[in-house]
Amino acid sequence: MSKRILVLYYSQTGQLKQIADNFCLPFVNSGCEVEFIEIVPMEKFKFPWNGERFFDAMPECVLDIPVPIKK
Numbered sequence: 001m002s003k004r005i006l007v008l009y010y011s012q013t014g015q016l017k018q019i020a021d022n023f024c025l026p027f028v029n030s031g032c033e034v035e036f037i038e039i040v041p042m043e044k045f046k047f048p049w050n051g052e053r054f055f056d057a058m059p060e061c062v063l064d065i066p067v068p069i070k071k
Contacts, residue, residue, distance in 0.1 A: 010039040042068040
């Protein structure tokens with residue numbers, strides 16, 4: 001029985017999936033089963049952030065108030 005790895009990721013720019021693929025490649029090559037699940041917020045964060053958007057998100061981040069995500 002091969003090992004199973006679950007990778008949960010969120011990427012605002014879309015670049016993280018490629019990084020995760022490259023990071024997990026040795027595991028895949030050694031026979032592990034790797035499953036990727038993208039975390040998608042209900043409302044997308046606009047990119048790039050300007051100062052106002054950054055500081056508007058700060059209170060929720062500091063207080064650990066999560067944003068709703070799609071299931």
